[in-house]
Amino acid sequence: MKTAMTLSIETKHPTAVAVGFFDGVHLGHRAVIESALAERKNGLECCVFSFAMNGSAPAAKKGARLLQSITLKKQTLEEMGADWLLIPHFSNFMGLTPEQFAVDVLLRGLHARVVCCGYDYRFGKGACAGAAELADLLAPHGVAVRQIGAVLDEGRPVSSTRIRSALEAGRLEEANRLLGRPFAIDWTVEHGRKLGHKLGFPTANQHIGEEFARPRFGVYATRVLIDGVPYAAATNVGIKPTVGSDCVSAESYILDWTGDLYGRRIETQFLKFLRPEEKFETLEELRHAIGVDAERAREAVAAACAAGDRT
Ligand SMILES: Cc1cc2nc3c(=O)[nH]c(=O)nc-3n(C[C@H](O)[C@H](O)[C@H](O)COP(=O)(O)O)c2cc1C
Numbered sequence: 001m002k003t004a005m006t007l008s009i010e011t012k013h014p015t016a017v018a019v020g021f022f023d024g025v026h027l028g029h030r031a032v033i034e035s036a037l038a039e040r041k042n043g044l045e046c047c048v049f050s051f052a053m054n055g056s057a058p059a060a061k062k063g064a065r066l067l068q069s070i071t072l073k074k075q076t077l078e079e080m081g082a083d084w085l086l087i088p089h090f091s092n093f094m095g096l097t098p099e100q101f102a103v104d105v106l107l108r109g110l111h112a113r114v115v116c117c118g119y120d121y122r123f124g125k126g127a128c129a130g131a132a133e134l135a136d137l138l139a140p141h142g143v144a145v146r147q148i149g150a151v152l153d154e155g156r157p158v159s160s161t162r163i164r165s166a167l168e169a170g171r172l173e174e175a176n177r178l179l180g181r182p183f184a185i186d187w188t189v190e191h192g193r194k195l196g197h198k199l200g201f202p203t204a205n206q207h208i209g210e211e212f213a214r215p216r217f218g219v220y221a222t223r224v225l226i227d228g229v230p231y232a233a234a235t236n237v238g239i240k241p242t243v244g245s246d247c248v249s250a251e252s253y254i255l256d257w258t259g260d261l262y263g264r265r266i267e268t269q270f271l272k273f274l275r276p277e278e279k280f281e282t283l284e285e286l287r288h289a290i291g292v293d294a295e296r297a298r299e300a301v302a303a304a305c306a307a308g309d310r311t
């Protein structure tokens with residue numbers, strides 16, 4: 001998959017373009033992207049047109065915590081089989097009229113023959129246009145627009161907002177079901193206070209930035225991928241009230257693994273919520289609790305693998 005931050009691609013090959021921000025690449029997003037991917041059999045390349053929100057964002061997305069880093073989004077789309085991922089800054093096209101976006105970007109820049117969008121897609125300056133306007137603008141050029149209906153779960157549309165709420169409330173199973181795979185973070189491992197080694201449970205610390213979704217504070221059974229190899233782990237998300245911390249992090253004690261992870265990017269996939277984060281009276285109580293968590297995590301990860309959960 002080729003990735004660019006531009007509003008055009010460097011080949012003249014005709015494409016099927018999936019348009020949307022696609023935060024989390026959940027089941028609803030997948031339906032839109034799969035519609036574009038299906039055009040590969042007709043000789044079109046599949047191009048996903050997303051964007052980055054550095055400083056400017058569509059009104060509907062302002063302040064929303066993101067479900068996924070750009071690296072995880074790229075990885076997911078690559079696994080799905082997209083040929084192109086475009087992630088220009090939103091500010092590079094937010095001022096375009098609907099016609100400029102349709103003709104200059106989709107048609108001339110991306111050589112679109114088919115454009116696939118979601119049930120609530122908006123575009124053009126101030127989000128002034130939708131799928132019907134897009135179809136009207138592109139039909140004279142022989143470009144088809146497909147609007148994909150909402151994918152429902154328990155009668156309600158799957159949405160990034162719904163997934164974020166489920167995560168924050170500790171309803172991890174619901175979040176993972178709507179995502180179609182486990183919620184994951186892939187931040188670089190940072191140094192902590194070196195207390196983990198003293199407790200007998202070294203932890204790989206991944207800081208969760210302000211702009212990203214935070215699962216409910218507590219302990220989770222997780223799968224950690226180190227260079228793509230999966231290991232069971234027990235991960236605490238929160239502020240470590242027993243020892244105190246000024247930022248939110250995910251700290252994973254990785255079972256049956258030893259080595260140095262500082263500065264390395266690991267993927268932590270959340271499989272099961274085990275318990276809320278607690279303030280313990282003593283470090284000995286904390287140490288004991290982590291030992292119990294580790295065994296529960298081992299069982300939960302084994303059960304998830306046995307149930308055929310994606311690795
Ligand atoms: C499985 C697990 C569960 C944890 N649960 C808690 C908890 O309930 N309360 C808490 O204050 N810290 C909890 N922690 C975080 C520990 O306080 C932290 O890992 C330890 O202090 C080491 O910190 P360091 O990485 O800065 O050295 C947990 C850590 C792990 C790995």
Ligand SMILES: Nc1ncnc2c1ncn2[C@@H]1O[C@H](COP(=O)(O)OP(=O)(O)O)[C@@H](O)[C@H]1O
Pocket residue numbers: 189190191192193194195196197198201202203204205252253254255256257258259260261262
């Ligand atoms: N089983 C393991 N799980 C997690 N980290 C491990 C493990 N074994 C060794 N490490 C290493 O130890 C570091 C964590 O040690 P710790 O004492 O908790 O220090 P810190 O306070 O910097 O997190 C990790 O970043 C990693 O490099």
